[in-house]
Amino acid sequence: MIVFNPDYYFRPDEKRVFIINKGHSHQSTHGWSSIVHSLHAIVFSAFQNNEPWDTVVERLSGFLEKPKIDVETLLQPFVENEENVYVEQGGHQFKIPKKILIQSEQPITYERVFKTEDFLFKESDYETERYLHAPLNITFMPTNRCLTDCLYCYADKKHKMGTPIPFNRLLEIMDEAKDLGVLDFNVVGGETFCYPQWQPLLAEIKKRNFRMMRPSTKTPLTEEDMDYLTSIGIKEIQVSLDSLDALTEQHLVRVDENYVSRIMQTLRCLKGKGFDIQIATVLTRFNDSVENLEAMFRFFKEIQVDSWNLTPGFESLYKAAHSFMSSRVALNKVRDFVERIKGETRMRISFSDTFFDREYGKVEDGSRNFKGARCSGLYSHFFILPEGKVTVCEQLYWKPEFIIGDLNKQSIVEVWHSDKVNELLNLKPRDLKPSSPCSTCEIFDSCFSNLNRCWAEILKAYGDENWDYPDPRCAKAPKMKNNLQFV
Numbered sequence: 001m002i003v004f005n006p007d008y009y010f011r012p013d014e015k016r017v018f019i020i021n022k023g024h025s026h027q028s029t030h031g032w033s034s035i036v037h038s039l040h041a042i043v044f045s046a047f048q049n050n051e052p053w054d055t056v057v058e059r060l061s062g063f064l065e066k067p068k069i070d071v072e073t074l075l076q077p078f079v080e081n082e083e084n085v086y087v088e089q090g091g092h093q094f095k096i097p098k099k100i101l102i103q104s105e106q107p108i109t110y111e112r113v114f115k116t117e118d119f120l121f122k123e124s125d126y127e128t129e130r131y132l133h134a135p136l137n138i139t140f141m142p143t144n145r146c147l148t149d150c151l152y153c154y155a156d157k158k159h160k161m162g163t164p165i166p167f168n169r170l171l172e173i174m175d176e177a178k179d180l181g182v183l184d185f186n187v188v189g190g191e192t193f194c195y196p197q198w199q200p201l202l203a204e205i206k207k208r209n210f211r212m213m214r215p216s217t218k219t220p221l222t223e224e225d226m227d228y229l230t231s232i233g234i235k236e237i238q239v240s241l242d243s244l245d246a247l248t249e250q251h252l253v254r255v256d257e258n259y260v261s262r263i264m265q266t267l268r269c270l271k272g273k274g275f276d277i278q279i280a281t282v283l284t285r286f287n288d289s290v291e292n293l294e295a296m297f298r299f300f301k302e303i304q305v306d307s308w309n310l311t312p313g314f315e316s317l318y319k320a321a322h323s324f325m326s327s328r329v330a331l332n333k334v335r336d337f338v339e340r341i342k343g344e345t346r347m348r349i350s351f352s353d354t355f356f357d358r359e360y361g362k363v364e365d366g367s368r369n370f371k372g373a374r375c376s377g378l379y380s381h382f383f384i385l386p387e388g389k390v391t392v393c394e395q396l397y398w399k400p401e402f403i404i405g406d407l408n409k410q411s412i413v414e415v416w417h418s419d420k421v422n423e424l425l426n427l428k429p430r431d432l433k434p435s436s437p438c439s440t441c442e443i444f445d446s447c448f449s450n451l452n453r454c455w456a457e458i459l460k461a462y463g464d465e466n467w468d469y470p471d472p473r474c475a476k477a478p479k480m481k482n483n484l485q486f487v
């Protein structure tokens with residue numbers, strides 16, 4: 001039987017449909033997201049009913065008003081396709097991911113089976129990249145409390161949290177998100193395990209089958225915590241650890257002298273209970289020596305840690321980094337070290353050097369070509385603060401200029417279409433200070449409409465009052481008041 005690959009799902013989006021990847025058990029393309037023509041969605045969704053090939057072809061033949069033989073010819077490139085398929089429809093080019101229709105011996109259960117009507121829109125828009133109806137991904141920060149006080153923390157810890165959003169309201173938001181086809185519902189801290197309702201929170205997210213990043217912690221967990229996570233189907237966890245040396249760790253994250261041994265015990269116990277463990281290490285000049293990292297690596301190998309991510313600590317909006325930032329020389333040595341040990345282990349090890357070399361002041365042709373991950377703010381993602389207010393991006397926290405709504409009073413869709421969102425999306429040169437090079441830039445429209453300027457970096461480089469300045473990666477950006485470059 002030929003079926004629609006259940007690793008993908010359809011996300012109707014007001015004037016078009018997205019095909020999105022949400023799993024990878026059927027050789028699909030991990031992380032895929034592309035706009036397809038309604039006709040493609042109608043044709044592929046016809047294979048969600050676990051029917052014989054002939055039955056589906058016959059139905060499509062009636063719908064498309066084409067002979068069966070022509071429908072079969074049309075479908076052939078999408079059956080067990082090993083490569084992406086490029087198709088033209090109505091004057092637009094579309095990219096269809098690999099393995100869109102696959103052979104299956106077993107019937108497939110889909111979360112939602114679509115009907116033709118789900119893909120019929122009054123108007124079409126195959127150009128706008130931003131998700132039109134609602135975000136694709138949501139992150140919730142239940143608390144800004146932590147058990148540690150990290151030297152390199154980039155969070156706004158000074159903000160005095162107001163009344164947390166009621167848990168029942170959170171459940172309604174999750175239900176709305178599910179109906180809207182939100183893919184990821186993530187939880188980040190502060191420390192998730194400091195949130196009094198962390199257990200039902202994680203359980204409700206799992207119950208709704210959202211994709212979710214593994215919980216991340218710096219807390220030595222109890223066996224009960226681990227067993228609870230197991231009981232709700234969470235077997236992957238991230239533990240942050242910067243050194244095995246008690247004094248270094250005390251200095252970096254302000255903990256007592258027993259902290260390292262308790263975290264080491266937590267890691268052993270997690271492994272004993274079958275968890276997939278990822279370690280996150282922030283590199284500063286206090287822990288970036290190869291000796292420190294060698295000692296960590298030996299221990300991680302011994303207890304069979306599954307992956308290890310190393311990231312340089314960076315300047316944040318709430319803390320200056322000059323006192324702890326690693327030097328380029330040290331980071332180059334870390335890079336060499338990582339390359340060397342990769343060959344010695346099955347552990348997945350990554351060294352994130354995107355902050356390290358951002359090409360500040362070099363990009364000539366606007367935000368589409370800025371180096372680094374694409375900005376998700378206003379494009380595909382929003383961030384819920386503990387009280388229920390919504391901001392464009394995690395790093396901007398409670399900055400009022402970027403608060404786009406309040407989920408205590410508004411739905412997800414209302415926030416995604418709020419006045420503040422429209423204001424930020426439709427900025428014009430006249431809205432900017434004349435001193436900003438963006439206000440006279442000849443490629444303003446394409447640069448701003450690509451939604452890939454990093455607000456957080458602009459604020460870090462030029463101060464809150466200069467939110468309308470160029471992204472510091474732009475060649476027209478003035479000299480940074482606060483240098484973000486690693487030296």
Ligand code: SF4
Nearest residue numbers: 366438441447470474
């Ligand atoms: S000056 Fe501003 S609008 Fe022009 S390319 Fe640079 S960031 Fe974009």
Ligand code: SF4
Nearest residue numbers: 375376393454455456
């Ligand atoms: S504003 Fe910057 S930090 Fe925030 S999501 Fe966009 S690129 Fe990332």
